[in-house]
Amino acid sequence: MQVARRIGAVGPSSIRMLSCSSARWATEETKNFSRSFGFTEVSEEEKMGKVHHVFSNVAEKYDLMNDVMSIGVHRLWKDRFANLLRPSFRSVHLDVAGGTGDIAFRIMNKLVPGSDNQVIVCDINESMLRVGQQRATEQGIQDDRLKWVQGNAEKLPMPDSSVDTYTIAFGIRNVTYIDKALEEAHRVLKPGGRFLCLEFSQVDNPILAEIYDFHSFKVIPILGEIFARDRDSYQYLVESIRRFPSREQFCDMMRDAGFQQVSVDTVQCGIAAIHSGFKFADGK
Numbered sequence: 001m002q003v004a005r006r007i008g009a010v011g012p013s014s015i016r017m018l019s020c021s022s023a024r025w026a027t028e029e030t031k032n033f034s035r036s037f038g039f040t041e042v043s044e045e046e047k048m049g050k051v052h053h054v055f056s057n058v059a060e061k062y063d064l065m066n067d068v069m070s071i072g073v074h075r076l077w078k079d080r081f082a083n084l085l086r087p088s089f090r091s092v093h094l095d096v097a098g099g100t101g102d103i104a105f106r107i108m109n110k111l112v113p114g115s116d117n118q119v120i121v122c123d124i125n126e127s128m129l130r131v132g133q134q135r136a137t138e139q140g141i142q143d144d145r146l147k148w149v150q151g152n153a154e155k156l157p158m159p160d161s162s163v164d165t166y167t168i169a170f171g172i173r174n175v176t177y178i179d180k181a182l183e184e185a186h187r188v189l190k191p192g193g194r195f196l197c198l199e200f201s202q203v204d205n206p207i208l209a210e211i212y213d214f215h216s217f218k219v220i221p222i223l224g225e226i227f228a229r230d231r232d233s234y235q236y237l238v239e240s241i242r243r244f245p246s247r248e249q250f251c252d253m254m255r256d257a258g259f260q261q262v263s264v265d266t267v268q269c270g271i272a273a274i275h276s277g278f279k280f281a282d283g284k
């Protein structure tokens with residue numbers, strides 16, 4: 001059995017520099033990501049179990065912690081993200097790693113009453129989905145158009161070319177194989193369909209980066225301890241952000257998966273980024 005070990009001598013700042021060193025993610029870096037649980041090296045098999053454990057542990061406090069950690073700002077980022085979608089009368093929206101439904105609820109709010117849409121939340125973790133379903137009930141979203149599905153982003157339980165838009169918010173850095181998740185996104189999208197990803201990124205401004213590092217590594221784990229009684233899970237969440245590819249590298253990975261018209265927008269000086277791409281009929 002492989003023993004998990006900390007990836008030593010790699011602090012947050014040096015990772016930021018490393019991740020910008022080349023646009024394309026080398027095979028070695030891809031492999032390293034698949035074997036990383038934050039800054040700890042684990043086997044690919046262990047990673048999935050550990051990520052599952054994190055979200056099972058935090059599910060009940062997940063939404064509260066998002067508000068506490070970001071002083072509510074994550075809501076504005078998610079509003080901006082969901083506003084990029086233009087649901088047509090019969091469109092199917094798939095929100096992968098949709099957790100407790102934050103993105104799906106925003107999409108539901110944009111639907112024309114009585115329209116023939118579908119909004120599918122897909123997540124690997126049953127605890128996160130259960131909290132999402134409870135929230136839907138509490139918010140009075142009793143709508144047949146909203147479906148909850150348990151599934152892995154790397155092997156989606158959906159047919160080829162079956163959805164119009166695919167969204168994933170703060171989810172893709174938790175999967176073991178990002179390339180497989182992107183290929184799956186491309187597979188399930190209809191020709192003309194759009195992929196949108198909201199994820200933490202690299203802060204561009206050096207002064208803000210210092211403050212952000214302090215908040216991430218010194219404050220968030222303590223907030224995790226106080227509000228969710230779980231410091232380790234929040235330590236993982238901040239570390240996993242630093243392991244994620246740069247914006248340019250992620251654009252390349254999207255192109256490798258077959259997406260076209262790939263673009264990226266930064267959110268709040270690069271704290272987060274929104275990647276967009278399309279599947280076209282003549283694409284891969």
Ligand SMILES: C[S@@+](CC[C@H](N)C(=O)[O-])C[C@H]1O[C@@H](n2cnc3c(N)ncnc32)[C@H](O)[C@@H]1O
Nearest residue numbers: 055097098099123124125128152153169171174
């Ligand atoms: C940080 S939460 C994001 C939830 C939601 N999208 C939001 O923005 O609030 C990450 C989610 O990714 C899910 N996840 C992790 N690995 C996954 C996988 N391989 N396939 C599908 N979902 C996964 C977790 O269960 C968790 O619900």
